[in-house]
Amino acid sequence: MQVKNKGVGIIGVGSYVPEKTLTNKDLESIVETSDEWIVSRTGIKERHIVAPGVATSDLAAYAAERALLDAGVSADEIDLIIVATATPDMLFPSTACLVQDKIKASKAAAFDLSAGCSGFAYGLVTGSQFIQTGLYNKILVIGAETLSTILDWNDRNTCVLFGDGAGAVVLGEVPAGYGILGIDLGADGSGGEFLKIPAGGSRLPATSESVSQRLHYLQMSGNDVFKFAVKVMGESAVKALDNSGLSSADVDCLIPHQANIRIIQSAAKRLKLPMEKVIVNVDKYGNTSAASIPIALNEALQDNKLKNDDVVVFVGFGAGLTWASCVIKWYKEDKTVV
Numbered sequence: 001m002q003v004k005n006k007g008v009g010i011i012g013v014g015s016y017v018p019e020k021t022l023t024n025k026d027l028e029s030i031v032e033t034s035d036e037w038i039v040s041r042t043g044i045k046e047r048h049i050v051a052p053g054v055a056t057s058d059l060a061a062y063a064a065e066r067a068l069l070d071a072g073v074s075a076d077e078i079d080l081i082i083v084a085t086a087t088p089d090m091l092f093p094s095t096a097c098l099v100q101d102k103i104k105a106s107k108a109a110a111f112d113l114s115a116g117c118s119g120f121a122y123g124l125v126t127g128s129q130f131i132q133t134g135l136y137n138k139i140l141v142i143g144a145e146t147l148s149t150i151l152d153w154n155d156r157n158t159c160v161l162f163g164d165g166a167g168a169v170v171l172g173e174v175p176a177g178y179g180i181l182g183i184d185l186g187a188d189g190s191g192g193e194f195l196k197i198p199a200g201g202s203r204l205p206a207t208s209e210s211v212s213q214r215l216h217y218l219q220m221s222g223n224d225v226f227k228f229a230v231k232v233m234g235e236s237a238v239k240a241l242d243n244s245g246l247s248s249a250d251v252d253c254l255i256p257h258q259a260n261i262r263i264i265q266s267a268a269k270r271l272k273l274p275m276e277k278v279i280v281n282v283d284k285y286g287n288t289s290a291a292s293i294p295i296a297l298n299e300a301l302q303d304n305k306l307k308n309d310d311v312v313v314f315v316g317f318g319a320g321l322t323w324a325s326c327v328i329k330w331y332k333e334d335k336t337v338v
């Protein structure tokens, strides 16, 4: 879908990862795996993990405060908070409400969005509609996860892949012609079985039996998700570019969901983009699900890999199954106080 009318874009960016790192070497003493296997199959070298007692809203609030500072916007100017997460603090209240209280964004409405690793891009598109219609002016979109708390640390197929972290952006009006130009959102619920937490919801409420069977942990059919990701990443990015009236030749920077270096490379190949234009940090953080794109965006800005007038494409895929792409003509004023 092509986005018209006023410019709606990202006016502030922030991210936060917990201090503690878990290296592949550390994992060798937890499950039967090796640094060589993990690096060659995924590109991951280490990931950040929360300390006991730290929850998703804690990481989300830190990232949000940094994004507000970067935007030069105060918390009481925020109209809406959207938190994309698969690891909420609790089933309810929403993590967005907990963040609203933590950062004292007293006038903001707040809700969570569940679209797996596509959640951040889904959240951007959702939030931008409220500004496009004139209902709201400033919106916080946050991707935040504490995946370490839902991993089965006995399952080498999954526990080596994920990490914790949060990234946040402030959405607001930008000059016409800048901001979000085109998007592509999609879902294929028939693939829901490939990536899920079976117990703890209404289908299979938590019982001592479900816990002893480890059904409250993340389960994944890695190979099925891999095949889906390779297909959908390139297709979705191309659709969003088409909808923007652009082609892959116009792309200055690709920020893909960071799940696996081989999936990222195949998306770059499909778009005929050299890897120099692709932001990669999966080696340092693993798959941080909804947080991965905003964390990578923040790093791209810090490393001067993204500047005003560039065309940047976000593309994600995840549980659902879902996918989401967003094409942005970048414009952000530097509000950093020196």
Ligand code: ACO
Pocket: 032, 033, 034, 037, 038, 041, 042, 115, 116, 117, 118, 156, 157, 158, 160, 195, 220, 222, 223, 224, 225, 226, 229, 259, 260, 287, 289, 317, 318, 319
């Ligand atoms: N260490 C050593 N060996 C392992 C490990 C490990 N950590 N994990 C699996 N293996 C073994 C398997 O048991 C298997 O052994 P077998 O052949 O004896 O049965 C072998 O390695 C090969 O397994 P494959 O599944 O074929 O390996 P593949 O090359 O497909 O890589 C991976 C697996 C990395 C999981 C890949 O499929 C992948 O990245 N899938 C996508 C995952 C993903 O992106 N998920 C996130 C979705 S986003 C969201 O919403 C959270």
